[in-house]
Amino acid sequence: MSNKIAVPIHVLDEELIPAYATPFASGCDARASIAETLVIAPGSSAIVPTGIKVELPPGYEIQVRPRSGFAAKNQVTVLNTPGTIDSDYRGEICVILMNFGKEPFLVTPKMRIAQLILSSVIQAEFIRASRLSTTERGEGKFGHTGKN
Numbered sequence: 001m002s003n004k005i006a007v008p009i010h011v012l013d014e015e016l017i018p019a020y021a022t023p024f025a026s027g028c029d030a031r032a033s034i035a036e037t038l039v040i041a042p043g044s045s046a047i048v049p050t051g052i053k054v055e056l057p058p059g060y061e062i063q064v065r066p067r068s069g070f071a072a073k074n075q076v077t078v079l080n081t082p083g084t085i086d087s088d089y090r091g092e093i094c095v096i097l098m099n100f101g102k103e104p105f106l107v108t109p110k111m112r113i114a115q116l117i118l119s120s121v122i123q124a125e126f127i128r129a130s131r132l133s134t135t136e137r138g139e140g141k142f143g144h145t146g147k148n
Helices: 068-074
Strands: 010-011 026-030 038-040 044-051 052-054 062-065 076-078 082-085 094-099 105-107 112-120
Touching: 038 044, 044 082, 068 076, 076 082, 094 112
Parallel strands: none
Antiparallel strands: 010 052, 026 112, 038 105, 044 094, 062 082, 062 112, 076 094
16 A cells, blocks of 8 residues: 655656655655766765756655665765755755765766655744743753763
8 A cells, every 4th residue: 555645746857757666665766867977075075966856745845865875885975864855946856965985986877866755744833932841851961861
């Protein structure tokens, strides 16, 4: 059983249409829309176009997430993970790849570079309060609950 939402897409090349690798995958693969190999030096980042634009329905976003294989094998990730594509954005989706590895990373034309996850959005209605309820944690900051 699959839960699908129709998303209009404008694409530069049919091979760039995002695709799910398996029937139950939550993320579909975005590909690099580049003509030549792009080298990302160690400690550097690059903005990589995907060649796609989408029209998301109100109440949805696309989250741009790293590919686990890039992270595990090459220490390459999406720099602003997760990136957010809002429903009112109509420009080309681009991915900021960061190379934390020790070797140059080669992005080749049409390479799978990130995962796109369609997600519902709930906006908060912030209500001014003079006081907040107390909890066991209280105002404990980073690492306050222990070493591990």
